[in-house]
Amino acid sequence: MAWLSATYSIASTAADIRRRAEALALEQSVEVPLEAVVDPRIRGEVVARVQEVEPEGDGRFRVVLGIATETTGPEVAQLVNMLFGNCSLQEDVRLMDVDLPPSVAARMGGPGGGIEGLRAAIGAGRRALTATALKPQGSSPAELAELCRTFALAGIDLVKDDHGLADQRYAPFEQRVAACQRAAQEASAQSGRTTLYAPSLVGGPTALHRQAEFALERGVRIVLIAPMLVGLATFHELVETFPDLLFLAHPAFGGTSRISPVWLFGRFFRLLGADAVIFPNHGGRFSYSAQECAGLAEAARCPWGSIRPALPVPAGGMTLDRVDELLEFYGDDVMLLIGGALLGAGMRLAERSREFVEKVAGA
Amino acid sequence: MAWLSATYSIASTAADIRRRAEALALEQSVEVPLEAVVDPRIRGEVVARVQEVEPEGDGRFRVVLGIATETTGPEVAQLVNMLFGNCSLQEDVRLMDVDLPPSVAARMGGPGGGIEGLRAAIGAGRRALTATALKPQGSSPAELAELCRTFALAGIDLVKDDHGLADQRYAPFEQRVAACQRAAQEASAQSGRTTLYAPSLVGGPTALHRQAEFALERGVRIVLIAPMLVGLATFHELVETFPDLLFLAHPAFGGTSRISPVWLFGRFFRLLGADAVIFPNHGGRFSYSAQECAGLAEAARCPWGSIRPALPVPAGGMTLDRVDELLEFYGDDVMLLIGGALLGAGMRLAERSREFVEKVAGA
Secondary structure, eight states: OOEEEEEEEEEOOTTTHHHHHHHHHHHTTTOSOGGGOOOHHHHHHTSOEEEEEEEEETTEEEEEEEEEHHHHTTOHHHHHHHHHSGGGGOTTEEEEEEEOOHHHHHHHOOOSSHHHHHHHHHTOOSSOEEEEEEOOBTBOHHHHHHHHHHHHHTTOSEEEEOTTOSSOTTSOHHHHHHHHHHHHHHHHHHHSSOOEEEOBOOSSHHHHHHHHHHHHHTTOOEEEEOHHHHOHHHHHHHHHHOTTSEEEEOOTTTTSSSBOHIIIIIIIHHHHTOSEEEEEOTTSSSOOOHHHHHHHHHHHHSOOTTOOOOEEEEESSOOGGGHHHHHHHHOSSOEEEOOHHHHTTGGGHHHHHHHHHHHHHHO | OOEEEEEEEEEOOTTTHHHHHHHHHHHTTTOSOGGGOOOHHHHHHTSOEEEEEEEEETTEEEEEEEEEHHHHTTOHHHHHHHHHTGGGGOTTEEEEEEEOOHHHHHHHOOOSSHHHHHHHHHTOOSSOEEEEEEOOBTBOHHHHHHHHHHHHHTTOSEEEEOTTOSSOTTSOHHHHHHHHHHHHHHHHHHHSSOOEEEOBOOSSHHHHHHHHHHHHHTTOOEEEEOHHHHOHHHHHHHHHHOTTSEEEEOOTTOOOTTBOHIIIIIIIHHHHTOSEEEEEOTTSSSOOOHHHHHHHHHHHHSOBTBOOOOEEEEESSOOGGGHHHHHHHHOSSOEEEOOHHHHTTGGGHHHHHHHHHHHHHHO
């Protein structure tokens, strides 16, 4: 019998927390009052267990449940179901962290390439990497490809689609991906350094599969995808189906539940196969703290059995004047993603893009 | 050019709300500062528009954005991306409601059978319906099938798997579904009234497809599935792939504190094809208000172009003594789901199940 440990933060009074924790253990396993569980095997091997309860301050308690891995199996949707299915509907509960038995984690697989795979695809040594985005949506494939070429000639390591790009009439998926990938490859040949283009994949399972196949055929090495938007298990299946692709995970639709972003983006996206994880950097237009960002980067990169490290990609309203500060904060195993601040340069786009590349290289 | 209207609730000061609303419009469309959008076509046809701003009290404002349906297309994941992708990460924003142009809604499809389809499958007239759940997990297929038989002989209309049942070693999917479906069919033949058995489907797209096929082959008419858990677009694709199945949507992993449950479970799950929607009833062990539950039932049932009405299924810690109150509250187009309170009867399970059926029939 193997058990995983799930850590929750629960709003409660001290008098009530033990009862609340026991109720959570039932909710996340058998979903009936304990009296209704008569089979001693189910009581002993299936019902979740309260392992720890301790005050966190501010009227909250840290509660660790032991959840039987027999109830979750090694499948993603069911794992999430047992971790945070019903209790996602209870507003006093947040999911903070999960410790999986190594054998369960290993079966989930993790990144196919991870930080090393991404560095190898770019041909970069140990330095920090640069990334930007193709925007705004509404642009034609030719306009986006031209933008991609400019960024690539400036030496930016990775140029991703805006995550809002899908299969719209003004930039159909196949035309856009073919044009941008060609631009990235031509510019790479011209500059002598590799720029990866990462098309955005979005849709139901069949569309995602078709998009991934098309991208691979065109020589694309890495794709952008939002695991919470397409479904965590759907994402995981895509990763397993396309071992030759690298996956850059986008956090879109990921802020909807009371789940710690450190665990969700840093640890769980990595476990499901993200080679790099985009997240909202502190001090931008999103609300994460410096401490959360540091924790997230650590979760993505730390040693974890056979699971390869994933590259943290802080993003969201970042500017060039923060490059030194961010490299100081994150170290070299990072990819800085600056989008709008480059595009805001207008006619000076190429120049500002080179400035970005040089600042990161020289830091 | 068609536009959808998305209504958000934003925490803000009066002085700041206009700027905040404009920033949200950019975030959910072009994702760059407006200065970086030079093409007048993109400014006019792609950038989202602030349509209304009005105070709600409590430091919040109701903001309606017009979002170009050209950016969303008729595809589910991309629609959600544009509605609540990035701004799900901004804690001051809640998504409250969405009005789609009728042509976009019609292409999403809605329920294949809806309330009428479900009534026809059961052979029930206009009365309220009854449902219960097979628990606890850890039980064997034979035990679950025996429970299913008892419930069916008592005349309960629908017996669903606990949503925690997946493909676990102690109750593998195929064995469980075959046994429970057989029990439901035999009991229905014996009692002369139809009881539907709804197996729980969970997993990645390939597993879901395989499970749905197996269920159909065994004569299953309706399946249980949690759209947020498997992914909204993955759910929608399954609905389209299996027009002969009815779908009972479970709210697991849907506790998006910042999406209105009225919209998500009542309106959006219906739009994606749920014939019936389970939701946490007021006064149970979850936190929805009576007003939210009434709104949710109304959203599921109200006239909506060609989109069939879906059946509301209030659940979550309900007891027999609430039947009259709940039928008064929801009317007859409802299915009452009582799980744990029946199982808690132990040896008196059959008796209490019949009592449930009679109470609903006699109300």
